[in-house]
Amino acid sequence: MKKYSQNSIAREREQKQRYPEESLNQVDSIVTKQRENLKQMVADQKTKEKQMKLFAQSIVDTVIEFQLFFSHMDPKSQELDAILNYYKVGYRRNQNPLFIDNIKAQFPKLKDVGNVPILKVQVSLDPVKFVVGSEEIIKFLLDNGFIFQPKHMTYSAYAQQGIEFAKKVDENLEILFFNPILTGENIFKSHPETYREGGKNYILVKALRQLIGDIFINSAKNIRKIYQNKEQYKNSRKQFIEDLESWKIRVGDNDYHGGKSPDEADFAFFGVLMAKHNSRSFQMFLEKNMPGPVYRWFLRMRQNCQYEPDRVLFDSEDLENEQNEQNQEKQEKQEKAANL
Numbered sequence: 001m002k003k004y005s006q007n008s009i010a011r012e013r014e015q016k017q018r019y020p021e022e023s024l025n026q027v028d029s030i031v032t033k034q035r036e037n038l039k040q041m042v043a044d045q046k047t048k049e050k051q052m053k054l055f056a057q058s059i060v061d062t063v064i065e066f067q068l069f070f071s072h073m074d075p076k077s078q079e080l081d082a083i084l085n086y087y088k089v090g091y092r093r094n095q096n097p098l099f100i101d102n103i104k105a106q107f108p109k110l111k112d113v114g115n116v117p118i119l120k121v122q123v124s125l126d127p128v129k130f131v132v133g134s135e136e137i138i139k140f141l142l143d144n145g146f147i148f149q150p151k152h153m154t155y156s157a158y159a160q161q162g163i164e165f166a167k168k169v170d171e172n173l174e175i176l177f178f179n180p181i182l183t184g185e186n187i188f189k190s191h192p193e194t195y196r197e198g199g200k201n202y203i204l205v206k207a208l209r210q211l212i213g214d215i216f217i218n219s220a221k222n223i224r225k226i227y228q229n230k231e232q233y234k235n236s237r238k239q240f241i242e243d244l245e246s247w248k249i250r251v252g253d254n255d256y257h258g259g260k261s262p263d264e265a266d267f268a269f270f271g272v273l274m275a276k277h278n279s280r281s282f283q284m285f286l287e288k289n290m291p292g293p294v295y296r297w298f299l300r301m302r303q304n305c306q307y308e309p310d311r312v313l314f315d316s317e318d319l320e321n322e323q324n325e326q327n328q329e330k331q332e333k334q335e336k337a338a339n340l
Helices: 003-017 021-060 075-086 096-105 134-143 155-178 191-197 203-208 212-229 228-253 264-274 280-289 292-304 317-340
Strands: 066-067 092-094 120-125 128-133
Touching: 003 317, 066 075, 075 120, 075 134, 075 292, 120 134, 128 134, 155 264, 228 280, 228 292, 264 292, 280 292
Parallel strands: 066 092
Antiparallel strands: 066 120, 120 128
């Protein structure tokens, strides 16, 4: 026993000579800090999860109301509308431009704002808040947890190319869309008027259009424009058909431009098409000229971005499904990495 104690004392002396107490204390403090940081991270994560569950449960008590004011013919508004529906954000939709004018009249801060999408936010008894612009609206929804894990925001170079492509298509489509030749099936109507017939907010305009004098004015106006813009129409029509073929190549064998799920370019191009889709003549044009794969892509986007006026703003079941999808994706990535 005496020999053992002497040996242990000798070892302690040797360790003290090799490793001074200061360096050992430093190592201990670093390890302790790392452990504390890890514990804090785990605690923060648990707290965040609890808060989200409480938020989901307390949604009945806290009344949150979103109302989106936008123009149907604005591609950026249509893009935003599609994104909100894709992520199942509950909101009320208002496409009547008269309401936008009324809002601007009531709130001086919005007086100089153009016809961009405006989101009206009402949280219980708090003052009304307005978020202006599609990018600002998306940022607001992300920052406040109304959109979880925005899968479409890939920030890839290919998606950026697709966005630029959609902008060019929109520029050319403006020439084609407002050309009266496109509405040749009804020569007595100018194209904006056939467009209005598809909208629910233009009943008054539709009634006024039935006046006999309006018919004669439009017929004379359109006949003159047909001869003036014939060449321009041909070029823009040809270009748009080529653009549809180009989009077919960009999507390839995938369901979307982004692959298995939509990316930024999918929503941008979909917004361009939907901005004109309320016109029956434009719908007929797409049905005749849109390639099969592009038409199937278009139907998929419409199905995934359907507006539901009775949708709940925040659903705990949706949150749970979203979390399950994320866990499944992580598991798949880990399995792929293990196989490599």
